[in-house]
Amino acid sequence: MQAQDVKNVFCMKGGQGESSYLKNSKAQLRNLQMMLYALEETLDTIPIPPRGPGKLLLLTAADLGCSCGRNSHVVADAIVQHMTKLCRGRGKRVDCRDRDGLSRVLDEVADTRSPAYNKGKVFVQGSSEEIGAAFRRQFQSDMARFLRCRAAELKPGGAMFLVFVGCPSSAGPTDQGRSFNLLGTMFEESWRDLVDEGLIDGGSMDSFNIPSYAATLEEFREAVDADGSFAVNRLEHVMGSRLAVADDPHDRCVVGRRVANNQRSIFGPLVEAHISRALADKLFVRMERRTRELADELGDEMGVHFHIVCSLSLV
Numbered sequence: 433m434q435a436q437d438v439k440n441v442f443c444m445k446g447g448q449g450e451s452s453y454l455k456n457s458k459a460q461l462r463n464l465q466m467m468l469y470a471l472e473e474t475l476d477t478i479p480i481p482p483r484g485p486g487k488l489l490l491l492t493a494a495d496l497g498c499s500c501g502r503n504s505h506v507v508a509d510a511i512v513q514h515m516t517k518l519c520r521g522r523g524k525r526v527d528c529r530d531r532d533g534l535s536r537v538l539d540e541v542a543d544t545r546s547p548a549y550n551k552g553k554v555f556v557q558g559s560s561e562e563i564g565a566a567f568r569r570q571f572q573s574d575m576a577r578f579l580r581c582r583a584a585e586l587k588p589g590g591a592m593f594l595v596f597v598g599c600p601s602s603a604g605p606t607d608q609g610r611s612f613n614l615l616g617t618m619f620e621e622s623w624r625d626l627v628d629e630g631l632i633d634g635g636s637m638d639s640f641n642i643p644s645y646a647a648t649l650e651e652f653r654e655a656v657d658a659d660g661s662f663a664v665n666r667l668e669h670v671m672g673s674r675l676a677v678a679d680d681p682h683d684r685c686v687v688g689r690r691v692a693n694n695q696r697s698i699f700g701p702l703v704e705a706h707i708s709r710a711l712a713d714k715l716f717v718r719m720e721r722r723t724r725e726l727a728d729e730l731g732d733e734m735g736v737h738f739h740i741v742c743s744l745s746l747v
Contacts (some may be wrong), residue, residue: 445696445701449695451693461502466670467741471514472510473637473665474592477528477591491511491515493511501655531613555612555619555642556608557560557616558616560606561605565605575647575655576655577654578656579655580659583661591665591743592743594740595739595741595742597739598652600648606612606614618641619719622715622722626711631711640706640707643704666744668741669741670738671739672737687723691720692738697717700712
């Protein structure tokens with residue numbers, strides 16, 4: 433998949449079907465509810481200007497993440513409820529953002545002549561040092577642009593509440609955490625199934641890369657410090673659930689179906705654009721089958737996934 437193609441398809445899977453993001457974001461809702469304390473702290477940092485007679489104050493909040501439906505409403509309701517406690521209106525803006533994707537597929541990991549060519553893999557997890565370094569550089573570039581744009585949009589005193597997938601501080605760029613390793617392995621083995629069965633050629637797999645990178649706290653702080661536009665109010669790891677498998681952790685069929693649907697709700701549009709919807713159906717059927725074989729292991733890992741929670745104020 434070429435870098436320019438990703439802009440048109442890098443989105444969550446729409447609709448209300450079994451593999452839609454709407455039906456597969458229960459874990460995200462749980463995690464959001466765990467992290468609302470940090471959102472409220474972010475709102476507390478915004479100065480309240482004096483209100484003159486007959487003058488209305490306006491609070492503008494922008495949800496720039498991939499949430500939809502109930503998840504977006506939970507965040508919006510939390511903002512309204514907390515701000516109501518503080519004042520009737522606010523002349524500031526708060527951005528709510530969940531972010532762990534890169535803006536594009538890196539040219540160098542898809543270039544057969546590059547030392548960072550990600551042959552036989554679709555994730556950064558477990559790849560070579562050259563590939564890990566390429567993904568890290570793209571993360572740094574994306575964060576620099578993201579912070580620069582938000583600094584230009586926010587009014588003085590504005591703030592951002594950020595949540596995104598992270599990894600331990602001791603991890604290198606190609607160590608994205610145990611759960612990513614399990615999911616990445618199953619995803620890649622499902623691709624290889626299609627290759628082995630002659631449904632796609634090896635080049636189709638080699639040219640597909642998931643533009644996702646889980647950063648460390650240090651990598652994020654470096655990006656904020658380099659930009660210089662924001663003060664860090666809070667920056668911490670929060671352990672949350674990556675997938676909602678805890679309801680039926682010992683039912684292999686349920687876990688297999690839920691994991692496959694979850695992955696399709698996130699990566700499905702990318703896969704379908706690359707190999708067609710019909711072949712994507714076959715890919716995720718194979719992933720469901722492989723997930724059933726690792727259901728017990730996945731059930732343990734999905735409840736201990738790293739998230740980075742951050743509160744920033746424009747300086």
